[in-house]
Amino acid sequence: MVDYAVPSRRALLKSAALSTAGLVASPALGKLPAGPSWSGDPFSLGVAAGAPSLDGFVLWTRLAPDPLAAGSAGGMHGPSQPIAYEIATDDSMHHIVQHGAALAEAEFGYSVHKQVHGLRPGRPYWYRFTSGRAQSTIGRAMTLPEHGADKLRFAFFSCSHYEYGYFSPYRHAAEENPDFGIFLGDYIYEYADKRRPTVRTHSGGKECVTLAEYRARYTQYRLDPNLRFLHATTPSLATWDDHEVQNDYADKWGEDFQDPKAFLERRAAAYQTFYEFMPVKPVFSRPHGPNMRLYDRYDFGDLMRVDMIDGRQYRSREACYGDPAKKEGHGGGGHQETPAACLELLDASRSMIGLAQEKWLFEGLATSKAKWNLIANDVLMARLHQKNPAGEDAFWTDDWDGYPASRTRLMLHIAASKPSNPVVITGDIHSFWANDLKVDFDDPKSPTIASELVGTSITSYGPPYELFNTFLPNNPHVKFFDSRKRGYVMVDLTRERLSARYQVVSDITDPNASLSTLASFVVEDGKPGPVAA
């Protein structure tokens, strides 16, 4: 962790549980308009902080006095609504260092994205919002540290499907007091599962397509107390994967062979809702139709650079998409392919993240002065030789195996530009992995040049454990695999080593599930490749 005065767990629990009903006590708010009189808690969806800079961060909330009201506006109507915010150096909000007005924008579902500046680097802050007599939970934010920081703790998460279980991994992660968390995608799921056992039911009982449907789905997730607690206590960085829009989509290509124009309208609704509900930058990430800039870079002093990449918006269409003979029940999107049967797999012009983002990522890696260089990535990067039903060597087209030329460009760039300690963190595959990354995965002499740590899902079902184990002898760069548990990864970082704990919960159908550590891996400074600890 940075030299942060991390509050005790009790203080965090107390602040996150605070009632919203009290009168506003702060003199800082005296000059603001009295605000409306609320019939319900306008802060029912909680608070969040993210996108830290050296002197600030983004504060988020979304006014929803009646969050489940029909029509998805959370009981809001009329023009944008000014509310007040306060920032303090203590978790009881006694020492307020900044206050002012923020706007809940009608155009974006009365969400607030307050870009804050003027604070000190490398420390936590606490904040709350006020409107009329209603006051939000107190949340914790952070600023990025300056050069010289020597410790960080962060968690990474992926794949929280509301229907399959309770979000106890989010609560356990928050209780470990990380400095921040990283969402790697599938923060929501767009469909409703009619096939597998569920303990909760998705809003509307069907797949989201419209803005109202995506808003109702995010509202349902944000009413989950564990997720709300995580956001209030833990600032976050976020990228997305496919299920924020639709399973296995690529750019404008959906998995159901939709007309790309119709799919882009759906993508616009989904991206707008992501923006409305996440603590992302208000100008930089503001959506424009179906386009939204999410990939971004964060420097934690010279200790760690984090490149948050977007693996969906700019990717080439999945290889051999749209061949009904190949669809295996998926329509478009991911499926197994053999290079012999799908020459498009090897087309060097195809890219996982688009050539412009590749250029941005490569420049960031080449110029980084950071001791650790993290790439926050949605889908499996290491090669995974699978066997198709015919027993042939095959690859999954939706992850980096479907874009081998793009991956090779990245690996060659890392090998040539030699950023210090490159580490890829990954979600999507609902299982833990620890992988060596190489320029040529099929050459045993190809040196390991980077590490990949893959976290399991928060609740989503894992891939078949026995089947995937049969793939491992053909994938010697895979040091660890387990798909049987749900949880997250907690990382403690120093200048000397990255230590990752693969944290698992006892049972996602138990709201009081307990926590344990399944495995631990370290990456030592200067020695690429995760090693069991």
Ligand SMILES: [Fe+2]
């Ligand atoms: Fe997922």
